[in-house]
Amino acid sequence: MAQQRKLNKGQLRRVRQNQQRRLDTPSVEEEIANDDLAASEHGVIISRFGQHADVLGDDGYRTRCHIRRGVESLVCGDSVVWRRAKSPIAEQSVQGIVEAVHPRKSLLSRPDFYDGLKPVAANIDQIFIISSVLPAFSAQIIDRYLVACEDSEITPVIVLNKADLMNELEPEQQAEITTTLAMYEDIGYRVMKVSAHTKTGMSELTEALSERVSVVVGQSGVGKSSLVNSLLPEIEADIGAISDNSGLGQHTTTVATWYDLADSNIGLTGALIDSPGIREFALWHLERDRVAWCYRDFRPFLGQCKFRDCKHRDDPGCALQEAVNSGDLHALRLYNFHRIVESMQTQKPPRMTNKGSAQRGK
Incomplete structure (x- = not known):
């Protein structure tokens, strides 16, 4: 390993000056004493930016707050206890402090290759899985x-956006999408066909x-922001285009953001969270058996294979293969399961290969 270059005297002097400046400059947390804060209030995290978060108070207004050092893993949707600052502070955009987080009833997380399992949003009742005719429809995605929803125990709803473009596809492609969506309905999932452009199904x-x-x-480019804009036109979420080179969507939303439906003109209560676009939802943090359990239609057959270490391929006495052959299980689902398991091994970070999965016990 190459030796690290030593800093010269000027560089050392500047480093020490910067360190001392940070020590001499009080943080927002130190600047606001308890006496400078109003009584505790309850609120919901609209979005988070580093050590700051926007809080929706009971009064319906948004307040930028600093997050106490002791508050861990704060995400959009968290229910929190916070306090307003009684008087202006140095950071004019910061007008309060988040002091505590209530226990979560649900949490959606996604694996990050460098940072491990990253929480996306909390206290969710349902997840709209947005797919579309363009980019290419993918049952595997x-x-x-669906595996992530089942693992998190959050109700999924499958939404096919851009349904107005179906007639532009080849008959074989139309049949494939129609058959696949019917398969999910047969399994027991709710499926919707909508178009943010023509308002069909909205x-x-x-x-x-x-x-x-x-x-x-959903993947970038499937029209998540277009759907959010159609539902809540006043928020004007950024809309991205499809890349001409890759055919993939380009990222628009950068942080998960909470939109209170009570503030909209659709006359509903509840909330909608728009999440950062991702092109592929990795599952390397789960074990293979957990992924199999998260296939809802596999559960009646799990544990019935002849061998305990059955890989559900050509193994003799495989209950899943027998279910496919008898028509009790869709072949596409078993095919997708194997593709997911294969990708888990190639996508898993090196630090995970010897330590096993980081999955939550359930």
Whole structure:
């Protein structure tokens, strides 16, 4: 390993000056004493930016707050205890302090190759899995999100956006999408076909939001922000285009953001969370057996294979393969399961390979 270069005298002097400046400059937390804060209030995290977060108070107003050092893992949707500053402070944009977080009833997380399992949003009732005709419809991507929903015990709703473009596809492609969506309905998942452009199916989608906290997920470019804009036109979420080179969506939303439906003109209560666009939802943090359990239609057959270490491929006496052959299990689902398991091994960070999965026990 190459030796690290030593700092010269000028560099050392500047480093020490910067360190001393940080020590001499009081933080927001130190600057606001308890006597300078109003009584505790309850609120919801709208979005988070580093050590700051926007809090929606009971009065319906948004307040930028500093996060106490002792508060861990704060995300959009968290229910918190916070206090307003009685007088202006140095950082004019900061007008309060988040002091505590209430226990979560649910948490949606996604694996990050460098940072491990990263929470996305909390206290969610349902997840809208947005797919679309363009970019290319993918049942495997939908299955990844379904596994994440089942693992988090959050109700999924599959939404096919850009349904107005179906007639532009080849008949074989139309048949494939129609058959796949029917498969998910047969399994027991709710499926909607909508178009943010023509407003087709939007009334059904709007009704599904009522009295629930919902999060929108899906690959970049499937039209998440367009759907959010159609539902809540006053928020004007950024809309991205499809890359001409890759055919993939380009990221628009950068942080998970909470939108209170009570502030909209659709006359509903509840909330909608728009999440950062991701092109693929990795599952390397789960064990293979956990992924199999998260396939809802696998559960009647799990534990019935002839061998305990059955890989569900060509193993003799495999209950899943027998279910496929008898028509009791969709072949596409088993195919997607194997593709997911294979990708988990290649996507898993090196630090995880010897330590096992970081999955939560359930």
